[in-house]
Amino acid sequence: MAASTTTGNFKVIGTRPIRHDGVDKVTGRAKYGADYAFPGMLHGKVLRSPHAHANIKSIKIEKALALPGVKAIVTSKDLPQAENKLEQAGEMTINPMYLSMNILAHEKVLYDGHAIAAVAATSPHIAEEALRLIEVEYEVLPPVMTVDVAIKPGAPILLKDLRNKEEGADKETNVAQHHLFKRGDIEAGFKAADFVIEREFNTAMVHQGYIEPHNAVGIYNSDGQATIYCSTQGAFDVRSLSAQVLGMPAGHIKVVPAEIGGGFGGKTTIYLEPLSVLLSKKTGAPVKLVMTRSEVLRASGPTSGSTIKVKMGATKDGRLVAAEIWMAYEAGAFPGSPVGAGAMCIIAPYTVENFQIDAYDVVVNRPKTAAYRAPGATNAAFASETIIDELAEKCGIDPIDFRLKNAVKEGDAQIVGPAFKRIGLIQTLEGIKNSPHYKSKLTGKFRGRGVASGFWFNAGMQSSATVNIHADGTASVVTGSPDIGGSRASMAMITAEVLGLAVTDVRPITADTDSIGHTDVTGGSRVTFATGMAVYEAAKDAERQLIERAAKLWEKKPDEVEFRDGKLHAKGNGVPPMSIKQLAPRFGRTGGPITGRASVNARGVGPGFATTLVDVEVDPDTGKVQILRCTIAQDAGKAIHPSYVEGQMQGGTAQGLGWALNEEYFYDDKGTLRNFGFLDYRMPTCLDLPMIETVIVEEANPGHPLGVRGVGEVSIVPPPAAVANAIYRAVEVRMTETPMSPPKLLKAMLKHRASTQHSAAAD
Amino acid sequence: MIKKGRAAKSLAPLLFSMATIVIPALLRKFTGGIERVDVPGKTIRELVRHLGERFPGIDAQLLEDGDIRASIAVSIDGEIATGGILDTVDENSEVHFIPALSGGAV
Helix, strand or coil: CEEECCCCCCCCCCCCCCCCCHHHHHCCCCCEHHHCCCCCCEEEEEEECCCCCEEEEEEECHHHHHCCCEEEEECHHHCCCCCCCCEEECCEEECHHHHHHHHCCCCEECCCCCEEEEEEECCHHHHHHHHHHCEEEEEECCCCCCHHHHCCCCCCCCCCCCCCCCCCCCCCCCEEEEEEEEECCHHHHHHHCCEEEEEEEEECCEECCCCCCCEEEEEECCCCCEEEEECCCCHHHHHHHHHHHHCCCHHHEEEEECECCCCCCCCCCCCCHHHHHHHHHHHCCCEEEECCHHHHHHHCCEECCEEEEEEEEECCCCCEEEEEEEEEEEEECCCCCCHHHHHHHCCCCECCCEEEEEEEEEECCCCCCCCCCCCCHHHHHHHHHHHHHHHHHHHCCCHHHHHHHHECCCCCECCCCCECCCCCHHHHHHHHHCCHHHHCCCCCCCEEEEEEEEEECCCCEEEEEEEEECCCCCEEEEECCCCCCCHHHHHHHHHHHHHCCCHHHEEEEECCCCCCCCCCCCCCCCHHHHHHHHHHHHHHHHHHHHHHHHHHHCCCCHHHEEEECCEEEECCCCCCCEEHHHHHHHHHHHCCCEEEEEEEEECCCCCEEEEEEEEEEECCCCCCEEEEEEEEEEECCCCCCHHHHHHHHHHHHHHHHHHHHCCCCCECCCCCECCCCCCCCCCCCCCCCCCCEEEEEECCCCCCCCCCCCCCCHHHCCHHHHHHHHHHHHHCCCCCEECCCHHHHHHHHHHHHHHHHHHHHHC | CCCCCCCCCCCHHHHCCEEEEECCHHHCCCCCCCCEEEEECCEHHHHHHHHHHHCCCHHHHHEECCEECCCEEEEECCEECCCHHHCECCCCCEEEEEECCCCCEC
16 A cells, blocks of 8 residues: 655566565575684684673683683783774764773673673684683672663762763763753743643663674684674674774775674674684684674663653644653663664654753663664654653544644754655655554454654665676676665666666675775665665666767767667667667677766655554453554655565564563663573564554655655654553553563553542542 | 844855854853854855854864764755765855764764
8 A cells, every 4th residue: 555746657666576685595595694604714702791780800711721622712902992082983973992892891891791702712612611711800890770770879880981061071970971952932832731741751671683693704814904704784884893993994804794684773883793803813713703692682782771751731722832851761881872863753743842852871781782773763752652642632632633733744843953855744644544444443342542653864874886787788786785674676676777677687786895885884774765876876877878888889979869768769860779788799899898886975865754553452361462453654755665665664563562562671680681582582473463554655755866765764663652552542551661561561550440449439 | 941043243244155053952052042143154164163253162062173073963954964064055054963863872
């Protein structure tokens, strides 16, 4: 189901060809990072801290080194001193010192699972055995597990160097940064409000949950050049980040991105990659490291848990007039939660004249957070979209109509100030209103229907592409974007569209860092937008060259030749048109091979909006929530490959529903993670979810030649709030905490029952 | 309460292309609470220099090593610019300094 404002007369774009990498994946031939093997390769393992917070007094490796089969051990002493400074690296900012401290703990361990040392041995079992022989003496310190504890005066300090601008250079702190956004006069705004709702929300730290664990094979050559094979969303980022940690020139490292078994933002940083190079340098052999599932959960990229206080006011006719928001996100052990992005998203779908948003990035003794699909926005929307629902109820207005009354449109100011260009929030709300799901009736006890909307910026950044036209008239398109969501098919389709080829005649390739120009990370929903823009331009460059060659053959000027419908046409006389396949064998005689090239730092990003409708049934005895039906409407700009757009919408929704209902990190009072496997860290499976229905809205992005926005992230934003709103309609309980798991919901229901019985008795 | 208003204008508009800079909330302490400032200049480099001359100290909050800080993005007329101090502005452009979009930091 789709609603479209795109006007292109496309032949390939908008169709649903089989992905080029599909056969290799379903037959098991696709090569993932852990599949790489080289002669003489050693196996690495990482020793990890059992403590959440401790000083390292000493590390003794002699016994481990003496174990037969052990070839090398590295600790932080093997890493060069890194600079304490913020730098831009693709979608992320990096502080090389903190990055280095996360790769291998320096003087302190800062979370359960923090890497301390890495071993290379002739087998993984020997390496594991050697870990047991490394002796670490700790001075255990009290763990700081939540933002509430971390910001209290006198709280134990995690990082002795951490300062923020407001508290000054002399004040040790766990607060890394404060963001402030304000507009208008919130006092006047609340005075004008007929209804004001104020609540505090708490969301649990959750993991991206990619199926494939982190892995890396490092090969350090005696000439000082290194190669890394790994599962990553950004080969160029792995190169630059590893170079920072290792003190090597980035150009001396080649990164070969393997097939990737999920990332969702969590594979935009590094963990094992520099260790594999360091161990290879020490041993002279290739070294492979692969995380276990427990290592993934204990020590790689969750996203922040958060505390968010929201106060919002509306007039009785349903106009939002004021918002006052305080939010603090767990950064993990080092600064850099997505709280700034969360703050910029929290009321982004609505025109609110008066607001103040204070947002704090806080370090705690948990793993350093990494990006996760629309980082920061899901926590934020859980809070604001629940309040919006409550205000709609107070005003007696349907929650979709309430949102439509306040929805941002072209020309409205964003939270950070600039005006939106063409956007499609209203169309997503109308898409839901017109959906068979919304028009259906939900009946039965303990059942409820909820709706919520979400915003994500989407990103541009740098991408490169080359389009090679071969001697038989087929083509290959080479980019530097690891394919995590079907983007290779989209790149082939864009090339095929421009050059009038069959999509099966275009082979899409993801290249290593030596084989393509710089390309930023696969993240920020940017690949189809920005890399797609580079591919479009590269194909156009090839088209220009084709015109020149045909003109040469026909003894005409290039402006006397045009390219349309996949053929070259001479203007004005009876020369029959020529296909690329006819021209290609003559490339050699007309100047040589044709390669179209383009590199872009993409501007014209089109933000994404989504609205999600969900029906739930609550078990009144256990608090278990069953998702009965779920529909998402999302603005894709132009859907290049509608099946993969739908896949992104469904995938993000499924993750958002897991976040809503079950997922959370359980730490004990010592700060030790207790659920470090998928049996206990409960992600939804196909048995938990219905088929998620999709409505693709196509509100063309005027900043892209094909109208593309980006679709990878915003679908995760609305589900937790939509579920909370549905639960309210099912059992009259407003949930303010994720996950809304059976014990938490049951407790809230019992409390609600007790209070209503008490009220009835008092009456 | 946010102060609204424009900084006192000089003869600059008669001589130079003027752009409007919207000051981020946390930096309004440097401008005495003023949110929007008209500044002469054809590039972000010139705008920041003139802004710093008018409101000492604010330029240091925006720049590091001679370019826009990694944690800050520049929006020109509603679009995120990519050239740092080298980006050009038109007469009557509106410039915002906003937190760089980030999935976080590493």
